[in-house]
Amino acid sequence: MKKVVIATKNKGKAKDFEVIFGPLGYEVVTMFDVAPDMEIEETGTTFEENAILKAETLSKALNLLVIADDSGLMIDALNGEPGVYSARYAGDHDDAANIEKVLKNLQGVPGAERTARFGCCLAITGPDYPTQTVFGTCEGIILEERRGDNGFGYDPIFYVPEKGLTMAQMSPAEKGAISHRGNALKLLQEKINL
Numbered sequence: 001m002k003k004v005v006i007a008t009k010n011k012g013k014a015k016d017f018e019v020i021f022g023p024l025g026y027e028v029v030t031m032f033d034v035a036p037d038m039e040i041e042e043t044g045t046t047f048e049e050n051a052i053l054k055a056e057t058l059s060k061a062l063n064l065l066v067i068a069d070d071s072g073l074m075i076d077a078l079n080g081e082p083g084v085y086s087a088r089y090a091g092d093h094d095d096a097a098n099i100e101k102v103l104k105n106l107q108g109v110p111g112a113e114r115t116a117r118f119g120c121c122l123a124i125t126g127p128d129y130p131t132q133t134v135f136g137t138c139e140g141i142i143l144e145e146r147r148g149d150n151g152f153g154y155d156p157i158f159y160v161p162e163k164g165l166t167m168a169q170m171s172p173a174e175k176g177a178i179s180h181r182g183n184a185l186k187l188l189q190e191k192i193n194l
């Protein structure tokens with residue numbers, strides 16, 4: 001089986017990638033498999049800077065073609081927060097605490113003003129392979145309470161009107177078909193031959 005290396009330590013993301021790459025005949029390999037002790041500090045101020053940083057750091061260390069994902073949630077009523085800082089919005093990398101903080105900051109904001117979008121930048125790079133990036137989005141509404149147990153991160157409070165479901169109520173395949181990550185991967189496939 002062909003392998004694709006993803007510069008991530010997020011098991012939820014890895015699952016999202018498996019659902020999309022599996023049918024293309026790829027086994028997904030993450031940093032847990034190839035560089036468990038490596039920590040890449042995300043010092044960029046944009047998704048693109050951080051995606052490139054993660055992809056290039058791991059690619060140089062392994063001398064292999066690598067894809068990285070830097071993503072996050074942008075909430076209009078919070079001026080685009082948590083944005084690039086989505087993973088550590090409440091301090092630690094704690095999904096439950098991050099959701100609590102969002103819900104608290106949106107208290108009293110009516111439904112029509114709870115619009116938001118997920119964004120995902122994918123960077124691909126390798127030895128003798130110029131770095132390229134794509135950006136995918138997915139529009140939604142932030143609910144007042146959690147719904148569903150699938151997915152990761154902010155999925156339980158991110159409602160997608162076209163589906164009538166939160167991302168945590170979708171199957172992994174349903175999420176992949178409409179998500180920022182799925183949309184970014186479609187753009188990547190258009191650019192290069194995966």
Ligand SMILES: O=P(O)(O)OP(=O)(O)OP(=O)(O)OC[C@H]1O[C@@H](n2cnc3c(O)ncnc32)[C@H](O)[C@@H]1O
Nearest residue numbers: 008009010069070071072073086087152153154155
């Ligand atoms: O950097 P890696 O190791 O890939 O893992 P990470 O979780 O730190 O990833 P990011 O730095 O890209 O931060 C993205 C955060 O944005 C949120 N997020 C991104 N995609 C999401 C999705 O599909 N569903 C829910 N939350 C998501 C979630 O809180 C993530 O931790």
Ligand SMILES: [Mg+2]
Nearest residue numbers: 010042070087
């Ligand atoms: Mg990260």
